[in-house]
Amino acid sequence: MDLRFPKEEPTLAEVQALDAVLGESHVVExxxxxxxxxxxxxxQRPHLLAALxxxxxxxxxxxxxxxxELCRRLDVPPAEAYGVASFYAMFSMxxxxxxxxxxxxDLACQVLGAGALLDAVQAECGNPSQTGVPGAWxxxxxxxxxxxxxxxxxxxxGDPAHEAVIAPAIATDVAIALRVGPKGLGAEAPVVAAVxxxxxxxxxxxxxxxxxxxxxxxxxxxxxxxxxxxxxxRAAFAMGPTGVIREVTDSNLVGRGGAAFPAGRKWAAVAAQxxxxxxxxxxxxxxxxxxxxxxxxxxGDPFSLIEAMTICAFATGCEHGFxxxxxxxxxxxxxxxxxxxxxxxxxxxxxxxMGLGFxxxxxxxxxxxxxxxxxxxAIFNSIEGYRGEPRSKPxxxxxxxxxxxxxxxxxxxxxxxxxxxxxxxxxxxxxxxxTGSSGTKVFCVSGAVxxxxxxxxxxxxxxxxxxxxxxxxxxxxxxxxxxxxxxxxSFVRADEIDFPLTLEGARAHNTTLGxxxxxxxxxxxxxxxxxxxxxxxxxDESCGQCVPCRVGTVxxxxxxxxxxxxxRSAAQHEAxxxxxRDVGRAMRDASICGLGQxxxxxxxxxxxxxxxxx
Amino acid sequence: xxxIYETPVGLPRRAVSIQIDGEEVKVSxxxxxxxACKAHGTDVPTLCYGDTLDPVNxxxxxxxxVEGNRVLVPSCSRxxxxxxxxxxxxxxxxxxxxLVLELLGSSVDLSxxxxxxxxxxxxxxDPTRFGESKTVKQPVKVDNDLYVRDYSRxxxxxxxxxxxxxxxxxxxAISVAGRGFNAHISTExxxxxPDSACVYCGNCVxxxxxxxxxxxxxxxxxxxxxxxxxxxxxxxxICPYCGVGCSLTLxxxxxxxVKVTSPHESAVGSGNLCIKGRFGFQHVQTLKHN
Numbered sequence: 001m002d003l004r005f006p007k008e009e010p011t012l013a014e015v016q017a018l019d020a021v022l023g024e025s026h027v028v029e030x031x032x033x034x035x036x037x038x039x040x041x042x043x044q045r046p047h048l049l050a051a052l053x054x055x056x057x058x059x060x061x062x063x064x065x066x067x068x069e070l071c072r073r074l075d076v077p078p079a080e081a082y083g084v085a086s087f088y089a090m091f092s093m094x095x096x097x098x099x100x101x102x103x104x105x106d107l108a109c110q111v112l113g114a115g116a117l118l119d120a121v122q123a124e125c126g127n128p129s130q131t132g133v134p135g136a137w138x139x140x141x142x143x144x145x146x147x148x149x150x151x152x153x154x155x156x157x158g159d160p161a162h163e164a165v166i167a168p169a170i171a172t173d174v175a176i177a178l179r180v181g182p183k184g185l186g187a188e189a190p191v192v193a194a195v196x197x198x199x200x201x202x203x204x205x206x207x208x209x210x211x212x213x214x215x216x217x218x219x220x221x222x223x224x225x226x227x228x229x230x231x232x233x234r235a236a237f238a239m240g241p242t243g244v245i246r247e248v249t250d251s252n253l254v255g256r257g258g259a260a261f262p263a264g265r266k267w268a269a270v271a272a273q274x275x276x277x278x279x280x281x282x283x284x285x286x287x288x289x290x291x292x293x294x295x296x297x298x299x300g301d302p303f304s305l306i307e308a309m310t311i312c313a314f315a316t317g318c319e320h321g322f323x324x325x326x327x328x329x330x331x332x333x334x335x336x337x338x339x340x341x342x343x344x345x346x347x348x349x350x351x352x353x354m355g356l357g358f359x360x361x362x363x364x365x366x367x368x369x370x371x372x373x374x375x376x377x378a379i380f381n382s383i384e385g386y387r388g389e390p391r392s393k394p395x396x397x398x399x400x401x402x403x404x405x406x407x408x409x410x411x412x413x414x415x416x417x418x419x420x421x422x423x424x425x426x427x428x429x430x431x432x433x434x435t436g437s438s439g440t441k442v443f444c445v446s447g448a449v450x451x452x453x454x455x456x457x458x459x460x461x462x463x464x465x466x467x468x469x470x471x472x473x474x475x476x477x478x479x480x481x482x483x484x485x486x487x488x489x490s491f492v493r494a495d496e497i498d499f500p501l502t503l504e505g506a507r508a509h510n511t512t513l514g515x516x517x518x519x520x521x522x523x524x525x526x527x528x529x530x531x532x533x534x535x536x537x538x539x540d541e542s543c544g545q546c547v548p549c550r551v552g553t554v555x556x557x558x559x560x561x562x563x564x565x566x567x568r569s570a571a572q573h574e575a576x577x578x579x580x581r582d583v584g585r586a587m588r589d590a591s592i593c594g595l596g597q598x599x600x601x602x603x604x605x606x607x608x609x610x611x612x613x614x
Numbered sequence: 615x616x617x618i619y620e621t622p623v624g625l626p627r628r629a630v631s632i633q634i635d636g637e638e639v640k641v642s643x644x645x646x647x648x649x650a651c652k653a654h655g656t657d658v659p660t661l662c663y664g665d666t667l668d669p670v671n672x673x674x675x676x677x678x679x680v681e682g683n684r685v686l687v688p689s690c691s692r693x694x695x696x697x698x699x700x701x702x703x704x705x706x707x708x709x710x711x712x713l714v715l716e717l718l719g720s721s722v723d724l725s726x727x728x729x730x731x732x733x734x735x736x737x738x739x740d741p742t743r744f745g746e747s748k749t750v751k752q753p754v755k756v757d758n759d760l761y762v763r764d765y766s767r768x769x770x771x772x773x774x775x776x777x778x779x780x781x782x783x784x785x786x787a788i789s790v791a792g793r794g795f796n797a798h799i800s801t802e803x804x805x806x807x808p809d810s811a812c813v814y815c816g817n818c819v820x821x822x823x824x825x826x827x828x829x830x831x832x833x834x835x836x837x838x839x840x841x842x843x844x845x846x847x848x849x850x851x852i853c854p855y856c857g858v859g860c861s862l863t864l865x866x867x868x869x870x871x872v873k874v875t876s877p878h879e880s881a882v883g884s885g886n887l888c889i890k891g892r893f894g895f896q897h898v899q900t901l902k903h904n
Contacts, residue, residue: 068802586714
């Protein structure tokens, strides 16, 4: 390609930042470009996201000079790189202070007082856009710290960059964070604090997937092995790829990311593809408001994910695995990167895993603030260095996935389920739970409960039992509703909570478990504000590719604002309700991906089940 | 036209039986539902579909119902499969098409997009129903003498990006930037075209379905209210500049060239030209005045 680059020069810091991530050596010269052609450029492109992170982390924004230098090195057209960078919320395309405080304004934190926090921060620190040196603050979508909201994330560009979270936070914390940055903040709560069941021997005995969280040292491979680690991989090698797939199929394990697709079928389909290379993508981009289970698993037991991915790769013939980790998880990134390095050092990853001649390695791809990148095809585009827009299906990922090759995409929770399946056998796993939903499920309980956190239960417990296990609604208040499945899920009423939390139970009650979000709302909840936040979330997170979602999410929010805030006649009110239903139906029917298709679900259920907006 | 516009005969393809609106139809394997509908004479509206580009199925106005599918499918990109039962015109597809037209019409100026007014009538779409609402209205970008960019008319069909990029021109001067409703077509950091990689081939103008990209001559005449397609003539000829021999269609009004397009069926360039063929027509008019 004969590319034209911006005339702005990069600063020394930007050059150094790119050196660190791309290596010093090469700018692709014109002749190389012509001779290496498309292949050379294709090899470079997947470095784009990491290179953008390097610029953002070092200087706090993506400048024209920095972007130009990046494009020269990676042989990427500047317009395309700009299109990619501007897609992600974490990259600033305008110069801003190095220190930024992100204040969660999303659903779970809203129940815990984020609205008041935002007001207080505004009063104390000024408007988000007006804050100058030394820091700026901005409202943020869900930070995945829902068990201890309201949460803030502090980022500071530099060498090295720093990140830290505070949760629960008060306005003074934001002011301090703006003044002193992440280095001056206190230590984060231990991971195990997010697993209330671990606090009692009775509760801890019930845990399968979370049993090592808080027990094992997440930085020690030896400690992991001392707690049963790598026994499953050894067993998997003994039973062979077909044996592993048979056990996974027999276990009736279905995907835990929300779509509930049978994992065994997906694995078998990829394993059967004659085309090479096969890829494994672990979807750890959990950005559904109210979801934080993957964070807890990765922070508390990172080696279990690595072992599970290795088993999956062995069974399906994958040569490389990617963990697409959401960008707002500093501790999870640190723990997982350390664990991958340790596993590689000790021969559990690399060209000869456990000395058995099997080659597999894992890289982390750090997301950059885009809910849509959790969609199973958008995640491919993001890893490949393109805008995180969903692809149309068919073809499905098992045939044409990452880099156009057969790909297994599984959620973190789905993958770690493979460890007990391989160790105990598929039928034993299938015996847990109900006939329609096998195994245990990790629920993210947040909002108005005494003990928010992740709870692991065999499928079959009722929603009421789960809420009771989490200590019920505190402070003598009463339950108003539960949002199941997050922003893309649906509400159930307080008198509807006696159904079992299984796939079939949820379906029979016309709701969804989604990714396991159980957000409890008490009678003090400001439902209109809550619904407006759901609408704003989808408007913010729509990728903009298809018309129903791009414009529909905007019209949905506008109608909701008119209904809830404006003085309206009965006729106007009815017309706006009709608009909501008409737009919602078109989004559900005609959007490209699940984001648009579910953007109206929660609001619809609030109208139909909770009687909201009457 | 004549035989040079016909594409060569390819390998024989298996015929696939499908059902469109209750009628059995046989189409070649690998055809899209839209191809099948066209061959069958079934009318399906399209906006982002480009006959010379890979379908991106972004506008969703062409959705049809395929039985057994949870959601509607875009006919422009979905390939036919044996036994498919397709409904192109039931209440469900009409609802989505109507809403797509309303959503687009309420946010984008579609006045220069052909067919849209007729479809609005056909699907009883009322783009004004949302009242005061967010639009993409913005000033026209005029930063060169050849063509203008009026993104108030842009429906984000991706066609200009694909024509500029790897599908045709390989200039990569523009891309989709931003996200959601703020997604827009842009050069890097929104620099003007003279500072970008644009080579002024105008192939983006050729494929733009809504007049968001427009010859400067056409734009100026529309502003002056002298643009009148009813009195224009179109003359297809061969570009005189080089030996490639691209086909040009000269649009003339009052015996003056006001716009140049190229037939998409042309086997030479498939509607694509270079700056000379597309915009190098001024010398003809200058000659006339001498």
